[in-house]
Amino acid sequence: MSERDMSETGKANTISTENGHGRPTHEFDYADALARCARGEHAALQQLYQYEGAKLLGVVLRIVKDRGMAEDIVHDACLNIWQRADSFDPQKGAARTWIFSIARHLALNAIRGRDREVSVDLDDPHELDDDDTFQQASRVTDAFDWQTGQRMDECLQQLETERRNCVLHAYVDGLSHAEIAAHTGAPLGTVKAWIKRSLLRLRECMA
Amino acid sequence: MSPSNEPDDLHALAGEYVLGTLPMTEREAFEPRLANDPELQKAVADWEERFFPYTPMVEPVTPSDYLWPRIERSLKASSASASRPIPHRTPSSHVPRRRLAHSLPFWRGVAGVSVAAVLAMSVMLTNVVTGPSTPEYMVGLLAPQTQSAGGVVQTANRQEIQLIPLGTFEVPEGKALEFWTKADDWQAPVSLGLVEPGQPLRLRLDQLPPLEDNQLFELTLEDDSGSPTGLPTGPIEFIGRAVEI
Numbered sequence: 001m002s003e004r005d006m007s008e009t010g011k012a013n014t015i016s017t018e019n020g021h022g023r024p025t026h027e028f029d030y031a032d033a034l035a036r037c038a039r040g041e042h043a044a045l046q047q048l049y050q051y052e053g054a055k056l057l058g059v060v061l062r063i064v065k066d067r068g069m070a071e072d073i074v075h076d077a078c079l080n081i082w083q084r085a086d087s088f089d090p091q092k093g094a095a096r097t098w099i100f101s102i103a104r105h106l107a108l109n110a111i112r113g114r115d116r117e118v119s120v121d122l123d124d125p126h127e128l129d130d131d132d133t134f135q136q137a138s139r140v141t142d143a144f145d146w147q148t149g150q151r152m153d154e155c156l157q158q159l160e161t162e163r164r165n166c167v168l169h170a171y172v173d174g175l176s177h178a179e180i181a182a183h184t185g186a187p188l189g190t191v192k193a194w195i196k197r198s199l200l201r202l203r204e205c206m207a
Numbered sequence: 208m209s210p211s212n213e214p215d216d217l218h219a220l221a222g223e224y225v226l227g228t229l230p231m232t233e234r235e236a237f238e239p240r241l242a243n244d245p246e247l248q249k250a251v252a253d254w255e256e257r258f259f260p261y262t263p264m265v266e267p268v269t270p271s272d273y274l275w276p277r278i279e280r281s282l283k284a285s286s287a288s289a290s291r292p293i294p295h296r297t298p299s300s301h302v303p304r305r306r307l308a309h310s311l312p313f314w315r316g317v318a319g320v321s322v323a324a325v326l327a328m329s330v331m332l333t334n335v336v337t338g339p340s341t342p343e344y345m346v347g348l349l350a351p352q353t354q355s356a357g358g359v360v361q362t363a364n365r366q367e368i369q370l371i372p373l374g375t376f377e378v379p380e381g382k383a384l385e386f387w388t389k390a391d392d393w394q395a396p397v398s399l400g401l402v403e404p405g406q407p408l409r410l411r412l413d414q415l416p417p418l419e420d421n422q423l424f425e426l427t428l429e430d431d432s433g434s435p436t437g438l439p440t441g442p443i444e445f446i447g448r449a450v451e452i
Contacts, residue, residue: 046275049278054268058266058268101255101259112229144264152257168261170226170228171226180228195226196219
């Protein structure tokens with residue numbers, strides 16, 4: 001057998017990609033789709049993908065910042081959703097949140113694993129404090145258009161802008177403590193303390 | 208640092224896990240705890256719900272046309288082979304395929320088993336292989352989940368390899384097995400072409416650097432015309448590393 005040229009592009013079947021743009025996603029019954037996945041209905045996963053594929057890829061790509069890796073992760077996330085659909089418990093949370101959390105944590109594991117390979121040890125909260133100068137906290141503006149109309153908005157509103165930015169940079173961009181420190185110019189130890197305290201204040205506020 | 212306060216610490220830790228700011232070592236320590244601690248599960252679920260409304264701040268990105276077909280292939284492959292179901296994994300312990308190639312423990316595991324498989328099959332090989340050539344390297348190709356042997360790669364020299372299938376493998380309709388290799392310091396696997404199940408295959412690796420110790424070989428399930436991307440896209444059916452013998 002001779003070696004074949006693998007570079008030729010295999011024709012991929014194109015599915016109708018209604019990626020949820022402009023679609024009223026609230027009409028889609030995510031919990032039902034998961035229940036149908038658990039029963040082995042491929043069509044249910046395909047519908048989920050049609051509704052949420054583009055948003056999942058957006059969320060993952062924002063974190064991993066590599067298109068190929070992001071598609072790999074969405075692929076793996078879909079298989080995870082499929083395989084674990086029977087473990088989804090609607091009593092414990094919303095189906096849509098569950099779906100996105102699977103993709104997000106796959107993405108976070110991928111980049112945190114990459115951080116470790118780089119293995120710059122920035123873990124000592126005091127290490128950088130002396131070297132870094134504290135930046136213009138008073139001039140900090142919102143890094144995100146974060147108002148969603150949800151109750152959590154009020155709680156985020158109560159945080160100082162730079163702390164809110166830290167929390168949202170972590171959630172949306174998947175930035176590590178060290179990356180947030182580099183991004184904001186705040187010392188690493190300060191960033192760590194801000195995030196921890198912000199989380200506790202947010203929780204208190206939401207209680 | 209504030210003085211230790213257990214409930215606060217638990218909720219802050221759960222929050223940092225959801226935000227993603229925990230370093231990998233802490234994520235890895237957190238997840239087994241999470242699996243067995245309902246209180247922690249509740250704390251994580253609460254944070255997921257609190258932050259989820261901010262997900263739509265991210266712009267959607269339309270996936271490439273071949274992503275769904277690829278997912279569908281993997282689905283069919285996983286349900287077609289009930290004998291080797293893809294194991295349930297927590298999202299966090301799941302290593303995306305591309306990352307797998309960099310996961311040292313994974314490869315150590317595979318390499319260890321490959322050695323055992325090669326030793327077990329060495330007698331068998333003398334019957335299968337004709338000719339006096341003395342291979343420098345050998346690779347036992349094993350199914351990642353069942354560890355059943357799928358084939359052996361052996362080398363007559365560092366530029367020529369022979370793939371000897373062991374047992375049978377049913378390739379689903381419209382699919383093919385594609386053969387790949389990757390040395391430790393290569394960026395990505397290189398395709399060695401499609402493989403006819405059950406047929407021995409001799410390949411010259413003229414275009415590639417000489418075979419080296421620990422080099423990875425794998426067979427993935429792809430479209431019958433081969434991977435559309437030039438990189439492995441389907442599930443890994445058999446995998447192993449070169450062992451110097």
